[in-house]
Amino acid sequence: MSHTTPAPSGPREILARYRQAMLAKSADDLADLYEADAVHEFPFLFPGMPARYQGREEVRAGYRAIWGASPARPQEIREVAVHPSTDPEVITVEQVVTGTVGTTGRPFSLPGLLVMRVRDGRIVHVRDYMDGLRMAQAMGRLPEVAAGLGDPS
Numbered sequence: 001m002s003h004t005t006p007a008p009s010g011p012r013e014i015l016a017r018y019r020q021a022m023l024a025k026s027a028d029d030l031a032d033l034y035e036a037d038a039v040h041e042f043p044f045l046f047p048g049m050p051a052r053y054q055g056r057e058e059v060r061a062g063y064r065a066i067w068g069a070s071p072a073r074p075q076e077i078r079e080v081a082v083h084p085s086t087d088p089e090v091i092t093v094e095q096v097v098t099g100t101v102g103t104t105g106r107p108f109s110l111p112g113l114l115v116m117r118v119r120d121g122r123i124v125h126v127r128d129y130m131d132g133l134r135m136a137q138a139m140g141r142l143p144e145v146a147a148g149l150g151d152p153s
Helices: 011-024 027-031 056-069 132-138 142-149
Strands: 034-041 052-054 072-083 090-101 107-119 122-130
Touching (some): 011 027, 011 090, 107 132
Antiparallel strands (some): 034 052
């Protein structure tokens, strides 16, 4: 009997698993998609989020803490567009995460853009552009967040 190693998952398959983990708010399932030394960056200011996670275990710990403390309950991730790349490791996707805020019942709609690099079936780099102020607004925290921004100079 011949055993073959399954082909590594490409960016599209990893994106589908990434979304499943997000909807389930499973930090373990999400982190398990990453290479040990992967980088996950948040180029836009997102209150309460770091500028980046360095490595799979920071992704795991960071998302576990954020999702554990957040009343946001994502229900759907709507794909707006996938932009082709000449690099087979890279997928760029526009998406909108929708759901409700558990503490208020308010709906939210969080637009974002992901640029994800997948190599040998693992995420090696993500640039995650999210509208953090819109999320703060949905949670009723916009005045608090705005007051905390202060003058960067």
